[in-house]
Amino acid sequence: MALTALKYTVQEKALILGIESSCDETAASVLRRQADGSFEILSSIIASQDEKHAPFGGVVPEIAARAHMQKLDAIIDRAVTDAAVEYDDLSAIAATSGPGLIGGVIAGLMGAKGLAMSLDIPLIAVNHLEGHAVSPKLAGECPFPYLLLLISGGHTQLLSVKGLGDYTRLGSTVDDAAGEAFDKSAKVMGLGFPGGPRVEKTAASGDPSAVKLPRPFKGKDHADFSFAGLKTAVARAYEASDKSDQANADLCASFQQAVCDVFDDRTRRAMALFRKDISAEIDSPQRFVVAGGVAANKKIRSSLEALCNAQNFTLLAPPLKFCTDNAAMIALAGAEHYALGNFDAMDVKARPRWPLDGESARHNPASGFGKKGPKS
Amino acid sequence: MIILGLDTTGPNCSVASVDTAKVLAYKSEKIGRGHAERLAPMVAEVLADAGLSAIDVDKLAVCTGPGSFTGLRVALAFAKGFALPRKLPVVGLSSLAVWAAQADPMGQKKVISIADVRRGELCWSAIFHGQAFEGCVTQKAEAARATIATLKPDLILEDEIVDTRKLAWLAADLSAADYPATPLYSRGPDAKLPGGLEPNL
Numbered sequence: 001m002a003l004t005a006l007k008y009t010v011q012e013k014a015l016i017l018g019i020e021s022s023c024d025e026t027a028a029s030v031l032r033r034q035a036d037g038s039f040e041i042l043s044s045i046i047a048s049q050d051e052k053h054a055p056f057g058g059v060v061p062e063i064a065a066r067a068h069m070q071k072l073d074a075i076i077d078r079a080v081t082d083a084a085v086e087y088d089d090l091s092a093i094a095a096t097s098g099p100g101l102i103g104g105v106i107a108g109l110m111g112a113k114g115l116a117m118s119l120d121i122p123l124i125a126v127n128h129l130e131g132h133a134v135s136p137k138l139a140g141e142c143p144f145p146y147l148l149l150l151i152s153g154g155h156t157q158l159l160s161v162k163g164l165g166d167y168t169r170l171g172s173t174v175d176d177a178a179g180e181a182f183d184k185s186a187k188v189m190g191l192g193f194p195g196g197p198r199v200e201k202t203a204a205s206g207d208p209s210a211v212k213l214p215r216p217f218k219g220k221d222h223a224d225f226s227f228a229g230l231k232t233a234v235a236r237a238y239e240a241s242d243k244s245d246q247a248n249a250d251l252c253a254s255f256q257q258a259v260c261d262v263f264d265d266r267t268r269r270a271m272a273l274f275r276k277d278i279s280a281e282i283d284s285p286q287r288f289v290v291a292g293g294v295a296a297n298k299k300i301r302s303s304l305e306a307l308c309n310a311q312n313f314t315l316l317a318p319p320l321k322f323c324t325d326n327a328a329m330i331a332l333a334g335a336e337h338y339a340l341g342n343f344d345a346m347d348v349k350a351r352p353r354w355p356l357d358g359e360s361a362r363h364n365p366a367s368g369f370g371k372k373g374p375k376s
Numbered sequence: 377m378i379i380l381g382l383d384t385t386g387p388n389c390s391v392a393s394v395d396t397a398k399v400l401a402y403k404s405e406k407i408g409r410g411h412a413e414r415l416a417p418m419v420a421e422v423l424a425d426a427g428l429s430a431i432d433v434d435k436l437a438v439c440t441g442p443g444s445f446t447g448l449r450v451a452l453a454f455a456k457g458f459a460l461p462r463k464l465p466v467v468g469l470s471s472l473a474v475w476a477a478q479a480d481p482m483g484q485k486k487v488i489s490i491a492d493v494r495r496g497e498l499c500w501s502a503i504f505h506g507q508a509f510e511g512c513v514t515q516k517a518e519a520a521r522a523t524i525a526t527l528k529p530d531l532i533l534e535d536e537i538v539d540t541r542k543l544a545w546l547a548a549d550l551s552a553a554d555y556p557a558t559p560l561y562s563r564g565p566d567a568k569l570p571g572g573l574e575p576n577l
Contacts, residue, residue: 055569062445062565069449069559073456087461103446106412107453113416114457118430346416 008122010341014091015042015083017115018331019076021068021108022100022128023154024049024059027327028076030083030090033335041138042083044321044328047071050194057187057195058180059153065103072111079327090121092343094334097125098351100154105350113346122343124334129356131329133161134336136289138322138329145287147274147313149267149304152292152324153179153194156225158270159356160277161289164336168277169357170270171223178259178294181227185234185255189248199252200297206246206253211237213258215265223270230258260303267304271311288313293324378428379435380419380458381544382451384411385443385471391415391422392540393433396548399541400426411450419454433464437547439538440468441560442491442499442512452557467547468557472512474543475536476503483507485530490520492535493562502527514562 012035020027029044049067053059080087095112098105109125116123132150136142145162147170156179157172176184179196186195191202213233216226234255241247267288275282288308294300295317308315322328337343378400381392389411390404401422407414423430436455441448455466472489480487483506490500498520501512515523524532547555569575 055575056567060565060567063567065445065449066559066561066565069453072453073460076457076460103449106446107449110412110415110450110453111457114454115460116457117416117419118433118458118461120430346420347413349413 008343010339011091014335014338015085015089016331016335016338017076017079017090017093018126018327018329018334019072019093019095019108019112020128020131020325020327020330021072021104022096022098023104023325024053024064024067025325026068026071026075027325028079029327029331030079030085031328031331031335033339037339039332039335041328041331042085043079044326045075045079045082046321046326047075054193057193058183059101061101061103064101065107068104068107072107076111076115087119090119092116092122092124092334092338093119094124094126094330094337096128096131096330097348098128098354100128100352102350102352105352109348109350117346122338123346123348124337124342125344125348126330126333126337127354127356128330129155129157129354130165130167130333132291133159133167133356134164134333135291135322135329136316136318138332139316139318142287142289142316145278146316147270147286147288149263149270149288149290150292151178151263151290151294151300153177153183155292156227158223158267160274162278164333167357169355170273170277171225171266173225173227175226175228176231178225178227179292181231181259182294184231185252188235188238189251191248194293196294196297199256200299202249203252203256203299204249206249206251208253208257210250211254213237213254215258215261218262218265221269223266223273225262225266230255230262256297256299260300263300264303264307267307268311271313283312286313287316289316289318291318291323295323296320377434377548378432379437379544379547380422380433381437381540381547382415382419382455383439383471383538383540383543384415384451385439385441385448386537388537389414389418390538390540391418392544393422393426393428394541394544400428402541404537404540411447415450415454430458433458435547436464436466436557437540437544438466438468438557439471439474439540439543440558441470442493442562443471445559445561448559452559455557465552466557467550467552467555469543469546469550469555470501470512470560471536471538472499472501473503474538474546475533477506477546478536478539478542479531479533480506486528487531487533488524488527488529489536490524490532490534491562497563499562500524502529512560
């Protein structure tokens with residue numbers, strides 16, 4: 001039997017199994033795609049590892065990889081059972097093959113290779129970021145183009161999303177991701193993990209102007225981010241404080257405000273770059289999508305809402321279950337590639353880094369194994 | 377019964393397909409790294425060489441470790457995925473047990489298998505007269521060697537290569553319930569609690 005990616009043909013109606021394991025969520029989902037391109041999520045199972053990482057105040061890669069290995073087959077099995085389909089009905093297996101924590105990515109991708117070979121159906125290696133980029137479509141109609149702000153524990157970037165595989169990265173973090181800044185801030189203050197919700201809760205009774213913190217890159221004419229300095233400033237301010245409940249509340253509120261200001265400034269810049277990128281009029285109405293776990297923060301959401309109103313953008317935020325890491329978005333990105341016949345060979349690599357722009361959206365050797373680029 | 381044997385725990389990437397009477401096809405390549413890329417194509421090649429399709433496989437046998445944590449998960453995850461649709465049994469055996477069976481096929485000797493798991497530590501197992509396909513201990517090299525000497529083994533095996541033909545054959549008579557494909561990690565994950573404390577994992 002020839003197990004090349006070329007031997008498979010595209011069926012008009014397809015059932016795609018998606019697998020996600022790039023950070024601390026083990027997830028699987030079954031999606032049905034119709035001939036007209038419409039789709040339906042038949043199941044979406046997510047097993048979070050938060051409890052395993054909580055004592056460490058952050059995601060520990062080897063703990064994550066072990067947990068993925070342990071749960072992967074049961075989660076996949078549940079996704080297929082919940083979708084009320086049979087394995088033999090599946091048309092293709094789509095799995096995250098990067099960017100992310102490599103131990104977890106390899107576990108998920110190898111499971112996908114095993115499944116695809118066993119069922120003799122195509123394998124589709126999906127860029128995790130492409131999953132996030134198409135995730136607004138999971139919640140309903142969201143036509144291209146749109147400006148995407150992806151803010152999570154592993155990623156912080158602004159993307160011009162013009163179509164499937166057609167992305168321009170307008171800005172990204174040069175050091176830490178936004179979610180990482182929340183987690184690390186929570187960690188130094190002893191608030192627990194994951195940090196986002198804890199910081200938000202503590203900030204509720206604080207004064208956002210109480211502690212003077214930097215707004216990295218504010219006013220710069222690019223749209224990149226930096227959070228390392230802000231993280232350090234929070235640690236210093238905490239050390240210098242009396243560590244009372246009120247001091248912690250003030251620090252959390254001030255930190256959250258600094259992050260809001262940074263998002264406001266960087267996104268405002270990206271909005272101008274986005275209109276330029278798609279050759280749109282200067283005040284033309286456009287769509288703005290915010291995705292990723294950090295988008296759950298209400299303060300950040302309302303600040304971005306105000307910005308959108310002022311800049312003539314419509315804000316779209318996928319519901320949280322599609323906003324954070326999930327496999328439905330991987331199945332969706334996989335389904336779109338499936339329809340185009342974009343299949344991968346059995347030797348496809350897991351990539352710790354895989355920038356999502358232009359020609360590098362798929363199979364860019366420059367972002368291959370071991371080459372350290374900017375965090376993608 | 378067709379059994380597929382897989383090993384990605386060491387420098388070699390190896391796949392064998394056997395039935396209860398003979399080896400149908402076998403490959404072993406010393407690649408050092410890149411097991412995640414090489415394994416699946418190698419399985420396809422071994423199946424093709426044997427004139428088999430994926431649907432013909434009845435059972436999988438996987439080496440569970442010790443070895444590189446990422447490496448040992450490559451074959452385990454592949455096998456779990458491969459087994460899922462038809463709920464095939466996946467038997468897991470440690471490399472230590474397979475080495476012993478390779479060197480002492482009749483189970484007549486007192487064998488000690490030792491894997492160097494780095495950081496001055498050895499992961500070892502005593503397999504006497506073919507008994508004990510399970511159980512191993514990770515110790516500082518000096519302590520390990522002292523204990524091993526008191527056991528007066530007939531044969532000491534160190535850092536051998538797993539023969540997946542042997543692995544698959546051994547699995548023929550074993551049940552996945554007794555020998556589950558669970559990773560054999562020679563130590564806990566590298567992680568310190570805030571304040572540099574050792575976690576109790």
